[in-house]
Amino acid sequence: MRHRLRDPITGLLFVLPMLVLFLMFRIFPTLAAAGMSLTNWNIGGEWSFTGADNYVRLVNDPNFWSSLRVTLVYTAIYVPLVVLVSLGTALLLNAVVFLRGLFRGILFLPYVTSFVFAGIIWRWIYEFDGLLNGLLAKVELGPVAFMERADLVLPALAVVSCWKGFGYSMLILLAGLKAIPGTYLEAATVDGANAWQRFRSITLPLLKPALFFVLVIETISSFQVFDTIYVMTGGGPAKASYTLIYGIFERGFRFWEFGYAATWGMVLFAVVLVVSLIQRRIVGKEDT
Template sequence: MRHRLRDPITGLLFVLPMLVLFVIFRFVPSLGAAGLSVTDYQLGGSWSFVGVTNYARLFDDPIFMGALRVTIVYVAIYVPLTLLVSLGTALLLNSVIFMKGIFRSALFLPYVTSFVFAGVIWRWMYEFDGFINGLLAKIDLGPVGFLDDTALVLPALATVSVWKGFGYSMLILLAGLKSIPSSYLEAARVDGANAWQRFRSIVLPLLRPALFFVIVIETIGAFQAFDVIYVMTGGGPSRASYNLIYALYDQGFGNFNVAYAATIGIVLFVLVFIVSMIQRRLLDRSNT
């Protein structure tokens, strides 16, 4: 028995520090947030149990419903765009013969930069006298108020987030492409399959586990977007970029209504969990 338990116990000892940190800084705060959501606690004040009152209040709150709509629209823009850019660059890198490391490093570089730094730079680029409008002016299309137009602000923010974060997903998909046996593609090429047929019938099915991981991770990240919004728009204009995380921040650190902020967090967690389960089912659980 001791011989059989030696390896599991050894493995547990190696992961124990991270497991302790996870319990202290992730699991316990999550339980605390769930407990706060059924109270009327405000920072520095007394509290009492109120049951599901906070949850009922959410769906009567036009600001929360607006933040929910903004979040869903942002996710719907960001995730497909990130997947398209990541997969496209991964396919290009997979076909590169010379200087692979240089190209990978250059494309991955934005991922390791500060989101605050990226937000400041892109805010300048989006300004009326910025770089992008300067280019548009040369073809008589500018200026465009990317961050001042309620219809353009979410696509503009999503573009910045894609530029900042696609490198990680690109590497995951590139690793998935490298794991596909070249003999499959060569056999299809011999049988007369063109590039699109090989991609659709061989690459995509074998890449499904990596795609599932990327879609889930990027979806969770899109639901939790905050840095780029805080730096570039502050939730504006007219709350057009005021998402759930910004509403949570506003309630918790602006109004000091901790219980209501915790309620928003729990609803966001449930929403992300449901979306992740739907994605898992759509991508075929048996193959992921």
């Protein structure tokens, strides 16, 4: 028995530090938030049990439904954009032979910059007399008030987040492309398949596990967008960029309603879980 348990126990000891960190900073806070959502918790640490009152209040809160709609619209814009950009750059890097490491480092550089720094730079680019409007004015298409128009603010923010975050997904997809055996593509070329046919019939199916992973993490990232909105719009104009995370921030750290903020957080957790399961059903299936 000792001999049979030696390998599992040894493996457990190796993963124990990360397991402790995961329990401390992921599982326990989630359970604590679930419990806090059933209370009226204030900044002084005093609380009283309220049961489902916070959830009833949330159902009747127009700010919640508005923020949920804004978050879903933002996700619908951001996720396809960042996946397409990441996939396109990964395909280009996979085809590059000369100075591939340099190009990969340059494309990954925005990912390691601060969201606050990126927000400040892009706010200047989007300003009425900023760089982008200066270029648009030269071709008589501007200026355009990107940050002041409710119909343009979410696409503008999605572009900023895509520029900031596509580098990580690009590396994941590039690793997936490197794992595809070259003999498959060579055989398809010999059989007369063109580039699009090779991509559709060989590259894309074999890339599905990496693509599913990127789709899930970018969806979670879109539901958790906060830094860019806080720096660039503050939820405006007219709450056109007022997302769920920004609502949680306001409830918790502006109105000091920690119990109600935790309720928003638990609903956000449920929404992300449902969306991830739907993606798993459509894209992932058994082969991931």
